[in-house]
Amino acid sequence: MSTPLILAAFWALIANVLAMTPSRDHHWRNAYILIAVGIPIVGLVTWAHGPWIGMLVMVAGMSVLRWPVIYLGRWIRRITLR
Structure with missing residues (x-):
């Protein structure tokens, strides 16, 4: 298994562990961090593996x-329907 796929699997493991922890802000801070780390991965x-695997x-x-x-889709829909 290549390094990028190992990083992606590790990201998914961390995301699932973070989802199980309690959070006061409904996990939004965790989501922002996961998005910032996940885009480069x-x-x-x-x-490394082509567009289909990506x-x-x-x-x-x-x-x-x-x-x-879901919120991004709602925001884009609201912007385009004006």
Whole structure:
């Protein structure tokens, strides 16, 4: 297994552990940190293994961080419908 895929698996493990911990801000601070760390990891995976594997890793990350993606979609929809 390559280093970028190991990093992606480690990111997913950390994300799941963080999801199990209690949080006062409903995990938004954790989500911002995971997004900031996850974007370069997706780039590394895409660079090392190609766009299809990169998209699979991105979709896996989006499934873990689904609420930021939902809020981003709502924000884009609100901006475009004005």
